[in-house]
Amino acid sequence: MSYSCLSTSSPTLSRRDFAAGLLAAGILSHPAVEAADALLSPTAKPSDKLVIYQIFTRLFGNQKTTNKPWGSRDENGVGKFNDITANALQNLKTFGISHVWYTGVLEHAVMTDYSANGIQRDNPLVVKGRAGSPYAIKDYYDVNPDLAVNVNNRMAEFEALLKRSHAAGLKVIIDFVPNHVARQYHSDAKPAGVQDLGQGDDSTKAFSPNNNFYYLPGESFQVPDGVSIPDGLSIGPYVENPAKATGNDAFKAKPGIDDWYETVKLNYGIDYANNRQTHFDPIPSTWVKMRDILLFWAKKGVDGFRCDMAEMVPVEFWGWAIPQVKVNRPGLIFIAEIYNPKQYKAYIQQGKFDYLYDKVGLYDALRRLMEGKGTTEDITKVWQNESGDISEHMLRFLENHDEQRIASRFFAGDPWVAVPAMTLSATLHTGPTMLYFGQEVGVNPTKAEGFQGDDGRTTIFDYWGIPEYQAWVNKGAFDGGQLTPNQRKLRQFYQQLIQLVNNSDAIRTGSFYDLQASNTNGQSSGYDGDRLYSYLRYSGRQKLLIICNFDKQKPVSTTVLIPTEAWKAMNLPGSQTHVFQDIFRTKTRVIARNSVPVTLPPLGVLVLEIK
16 A cells, blocks of 8 residues: 555545554554544644744854854854753753754755765855755755764764753754755765655656656756855856756746755646646655655654745645654644745645744734834734634744844844733743744844845854853853843843743633723723733633733833623623732732733833732
């Protein structure tokens, strides 16, 4: 029985039968078959309130302070798997983290020469930055040699990190990059019997469902104008004939400098040149190869995948692949990077993703507020647009490797501006929250690192050291011994917030009630409906009133009205007096009925438990 043709959409195929089919194919164990119903049942899912900490792996443990723009690995240094010690991981666990997302683990194209280790050298003309883009995968079955102390032992060093992470009580997420690969993709570590991507392609055809790539027959690839590389790194011209389509759907032999020119697009059976006709039956070769890559890493023990640009891959593939991988590995999670809200439901319901990036919704709304633009009305619009049960699937964040740092002059210019925004982001609904490494100590890029440029982002392309983070790492002690008092205070805020999230039943599992409509338009004296946001989070065991002041200059003295309908929703008598006790940052204690007097400083927050 060919498991490449199995589908969970058939009404006659039970979960158990589906699992049994995978067993017959040799990719599933007997215990997994016995547990198949529980694994695929929605009721078996644990709490969605994950706390994810994204680590850019090559930067995490680098203690070198040279920071020469376009510096080499040896000049600027590079962090290793081994730098993420048991002590570092235990400190993250104590901080309140549940999942660590190790970014840049898979082997990708780099300018550093590892040919002495049997690794094919990459032509610098199709590599972005000395350290390369972690999203130009060169070998899906291997790890980045930069990250290993002993390059020939690199996979074992990653596996040891995986074990250390699990021993610390942390689950591990890695990237899965399904839409594109490096231009010189070649797997020298693939398991026996695995056919490489592109192997067997008919490059005389622009499109074929059996091809893994899209081709431009009769045309040779041309490096974009403006590409430059450091002196001494040239290894001759880059030759690709026929040219392949570029990763960002650029079907041209000479992509532009702003295209993803270092990557090639993978073919999932969509004929872009013919009105995007789909060829999904029989199952395309790329589907099977990418599913098998997911199974490879799942069997190694990773706990989840952050799927890069998931919406550029057909939702049908995800709906086919994810259930198969999950049956094989209980508890595995899939996170989709997606920017089109119109596709949210499809990628959750049909694509079977657990969580989706919330960039276009809450991130954008909160960023406008943090920059002094927008209003809190944007927050209400976000949850109103997340109709049904979408909110529990949204991964909230204020920083990641693609976005500018809060402290940078390109964003808020002050890490403390994040206090109300991060509090709201982490507590608005039951979905997961995420921090980017160094966010908690106010990392602020101030100059061009190399290819990344001076843009307020921590580089993903260059060898570099992060001074603020190095102060926390403190030469491997991971105790923050070199942090300034202000940085320590900022980190304490983040730790208090994470502990609040982890320990609050209302935040982890409870319902949400927006109080804006009851307090704006003059209904509550002194209530600034543009800069103040109030809401309830409540469960059977806990009721919370949360108030966030987004104004950077003005304190707030007002009353927050809780309407009769809200008291009924919480199953509390609104006519009686209640105690409102802050359980977060202050010792505020208020005794009131349905009109709660509050005072907040600029950028202040209150999390009042209702007793």
